[in-house]
Amino acid sequence: MRKLLLLSLAIVSQQGWACLNVANEYVCIGDTVYKGSSYTQGATVVAENPYSQQVTVRSNVSGNLVTENIVDLDLTRGCIGYVCVGQKILKGSSYSQGATVVGINHIRQSITVRSVVSGSLNVENPFEVQTTNGCLENVCVGEVVYAGTKYSQGARVEALNYQTRSVVVRSVVSGNLAQESFDSLFITKGCQGHVCVGEVVRKNSTYTQGATVVAINAQSYRAIVRSVVSGSIQEESIYELQSTTPHYPPQPPIPQWPSDPYPTPRPPHTRPEPVPTPPVHRGETCTVSRLDPSGMFITSYVGRGQTKGEACRNATQDCSRDIKGRQTCNVSR
Numbered sequence: 532m533r534k535l536l537l538l539s540l541a542i543v544s545q546q547g548w549a550c551l552n553v554a555n556e557y558v559c560i561g562d563t564v565y566k567g568s569s570y571t572q573g574a575t576v577v578a579e580n581p582y583s584q585q586v587t588v589r590s591n592v593s594g595n596l597v598t599e600n601i602v603d604l605d606l607t608r609g610c611i612g613y614v615c616v617g618q619k620i621l622k623g624s625s626y627s628q629g630a631t632v633v634g635i636n637h638i639r640q641s642i643t644v645r646s647v648v649s650g651s652l653n654v655e656n657p658f659e660v661q662t663t664n665g666c667l668e669n670v671c672v673g674e675v676v677y678a679g680t681k682y683s684q685g686a687r688v689e690a691l692n693y694q695t696r697s698v699v700v701r702s703v704v705s706g707n708l709a710q711e712s713f714d715s716l717f718i719t720k721g722c723q724g725h726v727c728v729g730e731v732v733r734k735n736s737t738y739t740q741g742a743t744v745v746a747i748n749a750q751s752y753r754a755i756v757r758s759v760v761s762g763s764i765q766e767e768s769i770y771e772l773q774s775t776t777p778h779y780p781p782q783p784p785i786p787q788w789p790s791d792p793y794p795t796p797r798p799p800h801t802r803p804e805p806v807p808t809p810p811v812h813r814g815e816t817c818t819v820s821r822l823d824p825s826g827m828f829i830t831s832y833v834g835r836g837q838t839k840g841e842a843c844r845n846a847t848q849d850c851s852r853d854i855k856g857r858q859t860c861n862v863s864r
Contacts (some may be wrong), residue, residue, distance in 0.1 A: 605634025661690030717746030
C-alpha cells in the first residue's frame, strides 16, 4: 500500500503542476512550509494534488511523509500588511527579545513566529503584533519616550503597530517590556507653545531651583519635567509652567552716531542733513514648520533672536498660535 501511495504521488508530481496558487501566492514542490508549531524546522513539499488541494510534505526533522491541506500551511515568503517573513516582531511583553516570522498563512490571516529566546513556534494574529522598524507619526523605533511618570529615566521604543496605534517600549532602568498607547506617550524632542524640551521652567514656588523639561505630549498639552534639586519627574500642564528664558527679548540699543568734532557752519533756518542710521544686527534666525497629524507640511514660521534658541522659541510661539486640532510644530533642521 505504501508503494502504491508513493507511486501515485510521483505521478501527481510529474503531471506539470509545479506550483499551486494559494491566495495569489504559490506553493511549489521543494518549498519549505510550516503548519503552526507542527514542524519545528518546517517541512519540504514533495508532491501536490491540484484537485484535492492537498500536498505531501516531508518533515525536515523526522523525514516522515504527511498529507496536508494546502489551506493549513504557512508559506515561508511574502507579507501580510506590514508583517513579512524574516522580520523580527514583538507582541507586548510576550517575547522578551522578540520573535522572527517564519511563515505566513494568507488564507487564515495568521503568522507563525519563532521566539528568539526559546526557539519555540507560536501562531499569532499579524494585526496584533508590533514591527521593529519604522515610525508612527513623530515617534520612531529606537527613540526614548516617557509615559507619564512610569519610567524615571524614560523608555526606548522597540516596536510599533500602525493599525492599533500601540507601541512596545523597554524601560531604560529595568529593561522590562511594556505596551503603551501611542497617544499617551511624551516625546523627548521639539516644543509646544512656549515650552521646549531641555528648557528650565518654573511653576510658582513648586521647584526652588526650577525643573528641566524632558518630554512633551502635544495632544494633551502636558510636559514631563525633572526637578533640578531632587531629580524626580512630574507631569505638569504646559499652561501652568513659566519659562526662564524670555521669548521676546528686548532689542539691543542702537549705537549713537558719533558727533562731528568740527561741524560745518550751516545757514540759519535750514533743515539739517539726515544722519545715516547704522545697520541693526539681526542675530540668528530659525524656521519652524507646522505639520498636520500625518506629518505633512502646512506652512512655516521664521523667528529671530540674538541666539538660535531664542529665534526657535519665537518661531515656535508664532506657530503655536495657529495650531488646530492635533497639528504640531517642528523645528526645521
